[in-house]
Amino acid sequence: MADFINFGFTQLTWANGIMLLVGLAFIWLAISKKWEPYELLPIGIGMILANLPGTGLLLQPQQVGGEIGSAGLLGIFIEFGLLRYTVLPQLIFIGLGAMTDFSPLIAKPKLFLLGAAAQVGIIIAFLGALALGHFGIADFDLLKAAAIGIIGGADGPTTIYLTSKLAPDLMGVAAVAAYSYMAMVAFIQPPIIRALTSKKERQIYMKSQIRPVSRRERIMFPIVCTIIVVLLVPQSGPLVGMFMFGNLLRESGVVERLSVSAQNSLINITTIILMLSIGASMPGELVMKPETLLVLALGLVAFAGGTAGGVLMGKLMKVLSKEPFNPIIGAAGVSAVPMAARVVQHIGQKENPQNFLLMYAMGPNAAGVIGSAVVAGVFLSMLS
Amino acid sequence: MLMIDWQEAWQIMGVAFGFTFGILAFLSLLTLLVSRIIARFPGSDEGGEKPANNNLAAGE
Numbered sequence: 542m543a544d545f546i547n548f549g550f551t552q553l554t555w556a557n558g559i560m561l562l563v564g565l566a567f568i569w570l571a572i573s574k575k576w577e578p579y580e581l582l583p584i585g586i587g588m589i590l591a592n593l594p595g596t597g598l599l600l601q602p603q604q605v606g607g608e609i610g611s612a613g614l615l616g617i618f619i620e621f622g623l624l625r626y627t628v629l630p631q632l633i634f635i636g637l638g639a640m641t642d643f644s645p646l647i648a649k650p651k652l653f654l655l656g657a658a659a660q661v662g663i664i665i666a667f668l669g670a671l672a673l674g675h676f677g678i679a680d681f682d683l684l685k686a687a688a689i690g691i692i693g694g695a696d697g698p699t700t701i702y703l704t705s706k707l708a709p710d711l712m713g714v715a716a717v718a719a720y721s722y723m724a725m726v727a728f729i730q731p732p733i734i735r736a737l738t739s740k741k742e743r744q745i746y747m748k749s750q751i752r753p754v755s756r757r758e759r760i761m762f763p764i765v766c767t768i769i770v771v772l773l774v775p776q777s778g779p780l781v782g783m784f785m786f787g788n789l790l791r792e793s794g795v796v797e798r799l800s801v802s803a804q805n806s807l808i809n810i811t812t813i814i815l816m817l818s819i820g821a822s823m824p825g826e827l828v829m830k831p832e833t834l835l836v837l838a839l840g841l842v843a844f845a846g847g848t849a850g851g852v853l854m855g856k857l858m859k860v861l862s863k864e865p866f867n868p869i870i871g872a873a874g875v876s877a878v879p880m881a882a883r884v885v886q887h888i889g890q891k892e893n894p895q896n897f898l899l900m901y902a903m904g905p906n907a908a909g910v911i912g913s914a915v916v917a918g919v920f921l922s923m924l925s
Numbered sequence: 926m927l928m929i930d931w932q933e934a935w936q937i938m939g940v941a942f943g944f945t946f947g948i949l950a951f952l953s954l955l956t957l958l959v960s961r962i963i964a965r966f967p968g969s970d971e972g973g974e975k976p977a978n979n980n981l982a983a984g985e
Contacts (some may be wrong), residue, residue: 556983589944647960653953657946662941671934673928682927683934765959773948836968911952913943 552594556825564588564820576724580697580816587820590615599821607821615821618814622714622760623705629815630698630705631783636808636890637698637910638787639800641878643762644754645904651858651868652901656908658854659874662693662847662917666839679835685707687920689836692719694913695726695875699780699817703917707924713823714833718840726880728886729841730848734869736887737852742859743892745867747901759792770915776925777918781911846873851905873902876909 567585567872571578590598598613601620605611612620622629638676674681681689692715700719704712722729734743765786771778790800791838834858855871867887873881882902889898 597941647956650953650956653949657949660942660945666936667938671929675929758960761959770948770951817949908949911951915945915948918942923937923940
C-alpha cells in the first residue's frame with residue numbers, strides 16, 4: 542500500500558520538478574498573458590505529462606518492441622508523427638498554406654528579397670553554435686548547429702521538421718525556443734529596428750494601396766513556386782509542397798470545403814497533437830543541461846540576427862528604390878506570421894500615423910516562410 | 926571539445942544562404958514575369974481581382 546501511494550513521488554527527480562514548474566509557467570503565460578496560447582497551452586500540458594513518472598504515456602512502440610497495448614499515446618504521437626515519419630509539421634503546413642494570402646508578395650515581388658535577407662539569422666546562429674562546439678563550451682556538431690540555427694527562421698513547423706530529422710534530442714527545446722520567441726517578437730524586434738533605422742526612415746510614407754492581384758496570378762503562384770523550388774531543392778518539397786498545396790486549395794476557389802477544413806479542422810487537430818508531442822518530448826533528464834540555456838540564447842541571437850538582416854536589406858532597397866521605401870518592413874522577413882508584420886505596422890504607424898505598412902510587411906512575412914523552408918531543405922540535403 | 930570541420934561548415938553556410946537568396950530572387954523575377962504574361966492573356970478571370978491586403982494570413 543505504501544509503495545502504491547509513494548509510487549509517483551519516489552520516482553520524481555529534481556529535473557522533473559523543475560520541468561513541472563516550467564509547464565505550469567507555460568500554461569499561465571498562455572491563459573493569463575495570451576502568449577501564443579494555441580501552442581504554449583498544449584506544450585505546457587505535454588511537459589507536465591512527460592515529467593509525471595510512471596504514466597507510460599511516453600513509451601514509443603519501438604521502445605516496447607511493438608508489444609500490443611504497451612505504447613503510450615504521446616509516445617505513439619512522437620514516434621509516428623515526428624521521429625519516424627515527420628508527418629505532423631507537414632500537415633500543419635497544409636493548413637498554413639490555406640491561411641496565407643500571397644497577394645502582397647505577388648503585387649510586389651521585390652519583397653521576396655527581404656524574406657531572403659532575414660534568413661541571415663539562421664546562419665549567424667549556425668556559426669555561433671559551431672563556435673561553442675569548437676571551444677568545448679557545448680557539444681554542438683554540424684547537425685545540432687543546423688537544428689539550432691533554424692530557430693532563426695521563426696517558423697515553428699520548419700524548426701520541428703528539421704530538428705526531428707537532424708537532432709531529435711534538441712527537438713523539444715528548439716521548438717519551444719521558436720514558439721516562445723515568436724510570442725515575444727513584439728519585445729525582441731522594436732529595439733533592433735530602432736537601433737538600425739533613423740526616425741526619418743521609420744516615418745517614410747508608402748502609399749496605402751498596392752495593385753490588385755488577379756485570380757489567375759494567385760492560382761499560378763503556388764504551382765510555379767512548388768515546381769521551381771522543389772526542382773532546385775528537392776528536400777524542401779515536404780514543406781514547400783504542402784504549404785503551396787494548402788494555398789492552392791484556398792485560391793482555386795473550387796474546393797471551398799477542403800480549404801475551410803485545412804484552415805480549421807486540419808490545422809487545429811494537428812496543432813493539438815503536435816504541440817502535445819513537443820511538450821512531451823521534454824522530460825527533465827533530457828532538458829536539464831547547460832546546453833539547453835545555450836540553445837535558447839542562440840535562438841534569441843538568431844531571431845535578432847534575422848530581424849537585423851531584413852532591416853539592413855530594407856535600407857539597401859530604400860536606396861535603390863525609385864518609390865519611397867520604408868526599411869522597417871524588412872523586419873517582417875523573419876516568418877513569425879503575422880506577428881512580425883504587426884510589429885512593423887505598429888512601429889510605422891506610431892512614427893507616422895498616416896502610414897499603413899501591414900500589407901507591405903505581409904509580403905516579406907510570407908517570403909520568410911518559403912525562405913526558411915528552403916534553408917531547411919538545403920541543410921537536410923547537405924547534412925542527412 | 927569537438928573537431929569541427931570548418932571548411933564544410935563554411936561551405937554549408939554559403940550554400941544555404943546563397944542558394945536561398947538566389948532562389949527567392951529568382952522567384953521574385955519569375956513572379957513579375959508570370960504576372961506580365963497573364964496580364965496579356967484576354968478572357969475571364971472569375972473571382973476577379975482583389976486588393977493585396979485582404980488578409981492577415983497564417984498564424985504559426
